[in-house]
Amino acid sequence: MANLDPDLLAALRRAARDARDDGVEFFVNSGWRSREYQEHLRREAVSKYGSEREAARWVATVDTSAHVAGHAVDIGPSGARAWLSEHGARYGLCQIYRNEPWHYELRPEAIDDGCPPLYADPTHDPRMQW
Structure with a gap:
């Protein structure tokens, strides 16, 4: 879990411990990504989806990716995602993102206010505009 934001990592560790107490184990399938790897994923998405615009629904650019900044993780398996959906706040x-049930970010205000509404996909997130 190298290069993750320390607050994100601490929150993940607390959640993982409590999930384990509930009989749920979760894994970080993807955390921090290098700029090179993120660009590789983006190019693959363009090839798969046929355009930059469609690929942007699934993979951020190196300059907008929360993974490159160390501020996002992809969680698995589905039982862990269900547990985090219920308890993560x-x-x-x-x-x-509604289309990425595995993608989690730290929102400290959610502890008091609950998680913010989901964006349909990254193209609706103002941080992802390029």
Whole structure:
């Protein structure tokens, strides 16, 4: 979990411990990504989806990716995602995109206010505009 934001990492560790107490184990399938790897993923998405615009629904650019900044993780398996969907806000861990149920970011305000509404996909997130 190298290069993750320390607050995100601490929240993940607390959530993982409590999930384990509930019989749920979760894994970080993807955390921090290098700029090179993010660009590789973006190019693959363009090839798969046929355009930059469609690929942007699934993979951010190196300059907008929360993974490159160390501020996002992809969680698995599905049982862990279900647990985080129900309990994540108490740790500030929120799903951000409706089309990416595995993608979580730290939103400390969620501890008091709950997670913010989901964006349909990254193209609706103002941080992802390029």
